[in-house]
Amino acid sequence: MQNFEFVKPSSIADAVAALGQEGAVxxxxxxTLIPTMKxxxxxxxxxxxxxxxxxxxGVCHGEGGLLIGAATPHAVVAADAAAHYPALAALAGGIGDPAVRSRGTIGGSLANNDPSACYPSAALASGATIVTNRRSIAADDYFQGMFATALEDGEIITEVRFPIPQQAAYVKFNQPAxxxxxxxxxxxxxxxxVRVAITGAxxxxxxxxxxxxxxxxxxFAPSAIEGLSLSGDGMISDLHGSGDYRAHLCKVLTKRAVMAAG
Known part of the structure; x- marks a missing residue:
């Protein structure tokens, strides 16, 4: 790892000012960032x-749903969102391992927008709003492709606002490692x-x-999508599974999520 400077601002304004410097991240x-630096x-x-x-x-329940600060770790979301949005809390509690959940944050996950990350599906299915230091962005407009978002240079996520649905569930097929x-x-x-969002496919x-x-x-029943299918074209195909396999998983897991939500 190369040499670098490190600062830890105590306000959004100071963080934005620091990020205005050349070579700041x-x-x-x-x-994600530290392993890539290594x-x-x-x-x-x-x-x-x-x-x-x-x-x-922090996590708080207010007007408009569940409000989560972008620097809130997954473990805190898992604990503090449970009373208001159990499906989101369960998703957060299933990310990585305890070390990852204690350090990783919701804002970091959404900013990175890894194609296999869990939070993007929750934000998109919930119709969440991603709040930055400059504006509010609807989830439908925020995600713009693999690792791509609507964030501009110098723009940071400060909060995520989740409307709370009547019923919800998240089901994933884990990559074991x-x-x-x-x-x-x-x-x-x-x-x-109903909104259905799919990640990892x-x-x-x-x-x-x-x-x-x-x-x-x-x-709202698993049988409702019995006659539907997705094409494997355009799906991720790698050593873990082909595009057709992932397309099949989309249908299977959607049925399971509907059952879990019910």
Whole structure:
């Protein structure tokens, strides 16, 4: 690992100012950034830690749903969201291992937008709002492909706002070594309809399965999607599973998520 400077601001304004320096990179939980630095795939001159900013931590239930500070670790989400949004809490509690859950943060996960990460599916299925130091971004507009988001240079996530559905569940098929989702499905039922978001399957990253949403909005039961299918074209194909296999998992896990939500 190369030499670098490290700062830990106590306010969003100070963090934004530090990130304006050449070669500066934001550091949240570091579960992705630090390993890439060790491999010299990322060589920042300055790390700006966001974990010292109190206003970016914590979980609270308020107007508009569940409000989660971007620097909140997964373990805290798992514990503190359980009373209000059990499906989201269960998702957070199933990420990685205890070490990852104690360090990794929701904001870091959403900013990185790994194609197999769990939180993107929760944000997209819930119709969440990603709040930054500059604006509020609807989840439908935020995710823009594999590792790609609507974030601009110098923009950091400060909070995530989750509307709370009537029923919801997240089911994933684990990649055994990493516990990333080989494929994961988050189903959320609202009064206005059902949203289904899938992670770990597509080369374009997290996506909504609109055909399943239409079917489940009419009949919220596993049998509603019996006649539906997804193509393996455009799905991730690697040593863990082919595109066709992942497409099959999407349907199987959606059924299981509907059963779990019910």
């Amino acid at each position: 934001a550091l949240s939980g570091g579960q 491999q010299r795939l990322n060589t920042p001159d300055l790390l700006v830690s966001l974990t010292g900013i109190a206003e970016m931590k 990493s516990r990333f989702a080989l494929t994961g499905v988050f189903v959320a039922r609202f009064g206005s309809g 597509s080369n374009d990253g997290v996506f909504r399965w609109t055909e399943a949403e239409t079917a489940l909005s009419a009949n």
